[in-house]
Amino acid sequence: MAVVDYDYLAKVIESLTHGETDEVALMATLACELHHSDDRFDWTGFYRVVEPNLLKIGPYQGGHGCLVIPFDKGVCGAAAKTQTTQLVDDVEAFSGHIACSSTTKSEIVLPVFDKNKKLIGVLDIDSNQSAAFNKNDQHALEAILKSVFEA
Ligand code: SME
Numbered sequence: 001m002a003v004v005d006y007d008y009l010a011k012v013i014e015s016l017t018h019g020e021t022d023e024v025a026l027m028a029t030l031a032c033e034l035h036h037s038d039d040r041f042d043w044t045g046f047y048r049v050v051e052p053n054l055l056k057i058g059p060y061q062g063g064h065g066c067l068v069i070p071f072d073k074g075v076c077g078a079a080a081k082t083q084t085t086q087l088v089d090d091v092e093a094f095s096g097h098i099a100c101s102s103t104t105k106s107e108i109v110l111p112v113f114d115k116n117k118k119l120i121g122v123l124d125i126d127s128n129q130s131a132a133f134n135k136n137d138q139h140a141l142e143a144i145l146k147s148v149f150e151a
Pocket of ligand 1: 075077099
């Protein structure tokens with residue numbers, strides 16, 4: 001049973017990404033390390049801001065991910081539009097949720113900023129378990145994203 005140790009994971013990610021500035025390379029590395037760190041994480045990936053109010057899929061791990069998400073759609077769109085973390089215990093109860101997979105029950109989506117505080121995308125983690133994510137996940141993931149993309 002894999003349960004994430006965020007302190008250890010942050011050190012692994014720092015050692016793997018130290019000195020790298022390419023956003024796709026960083027996203028691919030984080031998607032891989034995060035996805036394999038915890039059994040709750042059934043889909044782990046990034047959506048990138050490709051033009052104003054439009055997200056397009058980036059590096060991810062897991063089953064199929066929808067390719068394009070406008071800011072006014074889904075949990076990813078809400079995270080991008082409000083630039084705030086969306087912690088969703090029950091995706092069925094989230095109006096406008098986009099079901100890329102029929103097995104997803106809960107989700108956490110975090111905005112990703114570059115060193116100029118510009119929104120470059122969102123990190124989306126889906127779980128087949130209900131209410132899988134908590135405030136500890138939110139704070140730890142926000143800290144990892146800040147250390148990697150805003151450094
Ligand atoms: N469920 C997301 C869409 C992306 S899939 O989960 C990979 C949403 O509602 O925005």
